[in-house]
Amino acid sequence: MTTPAGPGELPGPGPGGAPARPPVAERRLHPVTPFRRAWAPVTVLAGWAVHDPNAAQEQLTRLTGTMLLLALSVLVPAAGLYGFLSWWFTHFAVTDAELRIRTGLLFRRTAHIRLERVQAVDVTRPLLARVAGVAKLRIDVVGAEKKDELAFLGEREARALRAELLARAAGFAPETAHAVGEAPARELMRVPPRELALSLVLTGTTWGALCAAAVVPPVLWLATHSVWTVLATGLPLLGAAAARSAGRFVTEYDWSVAESPDGLRIDHGLLDRTHETVPPGRVQSVRIVEPLLWRRLGWVRVELDVAGSDNSVLVPVAPRAVAESVLARVLPGVTVPARTSRPPRRAGRCVPVWWRGQGLAVTGAVFAARRGLLRRRLALVPHAKVQSVRLTQGPWQRLWRLADVHVDTGAGKTVTARLRDAEEAARLLYAQADRSRTGRGDARPDRWMA
Amino acid sequence: METGSPAETGVAGDEPVWRGLPPGLLRMRRLLLVVWAGVLALLAGVLPGLLAGPAWAACALLPAALAAWGWRLLGRNWGSWRYAERADDLLISRGVLWREETVVPYGRMQLVEVTSGPVERYFGLASVQLHTAAAATDAAIPGLDPAEAERLRDRLTELGGARSAGL
Incomplete structure (x- = not known):
């Protein structure tokens, strides 16, 4: 994907009119962001195929390979274009007291998040984002919505922004907030993987889901003798059991809690790394x-x-x-x-x-x-x-x-x-x-x- | 103004001064009850009376009996509502069978709302609703005199501003 404009570009002559006050340096998200949208139709299709294998197979036999390719070759660029445009029209800026997010292609939306109301700052790095070297940043305030997150930023940029936001929220003078940098952290505890695995083995709900997955499909098989019914109930049950135990292991892996003047830092995750500062x-x-x-x-x-x-x-x-x-x-x-x-x-x-x-x-x-x-x-x-x-x-x-x-x-x-x-x-x-x-x-x- | 339950607590000291609701709310609710019960009784009396014979018109007694019961229930419920403004918090007490008493510190109020629907307005009533950051806080006082509702709103916002504390 090409990057037609640098991050420091001034806001264009939009229909909303240029800001009259001293210009706030608006920035754009990381240029890798549009790809997230480009893959959306593919993931939606894949998700549908996994969720409902019966119908997916039926549809697939009816479609020929060329038709599928044709459909994808239309869908992916269309989604890519949408992703590009939504990236192009998304700006954010940090002012003395607020984080401002301006977004929206057709429906413009401006969110001003007051920094002294910050309840927590999250920086998450999903697996693919880790590969690409980017991260999501989200400020938790009461009433904030899912779309008020900054996805994606470069990893180093996200860390610097988090430090700056926290410094401003803490009440450092605006001139120095930029230079305060990250507060030093002291680790309070870290959960060893063995302990975590054992704790999950000793959790009743894990066993409940596993037992259900072991008992229900054979009973259904005896009752109906239909492979599809057994699969349709057995797979979600197994999935639930896996999500309960393996999923929790993956998210809670390497859980560490640290303390800093900025508050509590919680880091965790095996594939998706998540960081939260409270x-x-x-x-x-x-x-x-x-x-x-x-x-x-x-x-x-x-x-x-x-x-x-x-x-x-x-x-x-x-x-x-x-x-x-x-x-x-x-x-x-x-x-x-x-x-x-x-x-x-x-x-x-x-x-x-x-x-x-x-x-x-x-x-x-x-x-x-x-x-x-x-x-x-x-x-x-x-x-x-x-x-x-x-x-x-x-x-x-x-x-x-x-x-x-x-x-x-x-x-x-x-x-x-x-x-x-x-x-x-x-x-x-x-x-x-x-x-x-x-x-x-x-x-x-x-x-x-x- | 007549109040639902005059201050029962004669004890001095920091005992709260309870105020009941004005009788307008009771009058409105009872009137609505009578109107609806009347309509129902008419239906229950006329329809079976015409279709199944005059003896069946006695069905009209059922809504009437329910209305009589409801009349008493409304009275007791109305009498159970009371509120008190203390130095630092507002108390609301209500309910006959399921009793509930709520204490909301003034400093925690995020929003004070005065609402009045068309029927309430006709009867000259208004409700005051308090919101805090906790969604579970269920502090509303229905059926107040509009002037009293406004006085309460102004006083609450004034005290809330003075004692304000965020989350």
Whole structure:
């Protein structure tokens, strides 16, 4: 693909009119970007063929080779042209306070993303992009859409842009932000592949999917004696099992968590490398998950919620002590409560056996609710991140003088302390509202270096 | 103005001062109930009465009974709604069988909305809805006097601005 214009070109005399303020240096994405679109029809066809092999074969026998080639020779250049034009009309610029993305061939779209609202910055490098030496950059803000990502940028450019965006978001002066460079990082933990593989072997869902894939097709064969039915159900089941275990292994391979003044850095992936930077004070809630089979090994999984971010894993697997030390860096001043208080015994009348899995602990810094008997989950919400507190009570719970307390966080997650004593819950409701107000007072500013 | 549940808590101190909803909402809901139940009762009485014999016109009693039950339900539900403005947060309490009490700190409010549909406007009512960054926050007060709704909106936005905190 030819590159008709350099990256520093000024915005053309578009119909929208030239900007009157001092010109902002607009840049284009990496020239490899159009190829992504050129391959779209081919991948769509391939995906369809894999998804529905029956119909694909039928159609293929009807089509001749020349027709197929002809169709592709029309489709690929058309898609390539579309890709080229959409690349040509996509610009981005970094100003003092915003990242601006201007895009769209027919429907113009301009997104201005405020940097102090940044919740996380992701740099992903899918396998093919790694070969081509490019990367995607995405800024997570509340309400950002999938198309607000910068795909693709040169790898070095993406790293420099990330450093610049973070420096500006942190509150460095605009003149120096360019030169601040990447903040030094200190590694907190790294998951060894063996540990990850073993943890996946010890996951119940992997075995559930495998068992289903092993049992269902033979049963169907006995019932229907139709190869296609067996294949049509067996393959998706196997695929689901593979995606559950192998897919998770591939994405969570070489998981490392590091700490830097810019916040938390999470790197992972075997084929597709993904990097995420979560600035300080952006974590809304954290969950420590302890599946049944991991308990003997003392391993846990830590999940986190950041508003607007897709990633929800902080540590895929680690010994409890390591996980808690990472957690202490993520939520400064927070210690994981060792004990949680159970609901009163009469809660068994509302939720028979499982009431024993419920628990609640409130410390000076977090609201922690536990649930689950086999797969234990402890959810932690810093008081400063509480958006609203609710108390609910159904008729049956009223009979047993019980109530639930819900704590809503900004990432759209709600943490619930279930089956508390009604009076305790009422006290908790007001106390929690007070705590979240005072907790907010000493929270760090949005611009964390300011 | 008459209120649904006059402040039950006579205790002084930092106990919140609860306010109920004005009777307009109850009047509107009951009127709608009676109108719809009347239409249904007419249908249920006339159609079987004509098709199957006059004795079947007694079917009209069913919607009537339902309406009587609904009349009481609406009254209890209306009476259960109350709200209180504290120094730093807004409390909303509602529900008879399924009770819910919500606390929203002023500093967390992202948006305060006052809405009023055509029927509500006819009855001189308006609803106030609060939005925070959490989608689960379900804080709405229906059936307020428009003047009160506007006062509440202005006060909430003013307090929200003073105590603002982002995510």
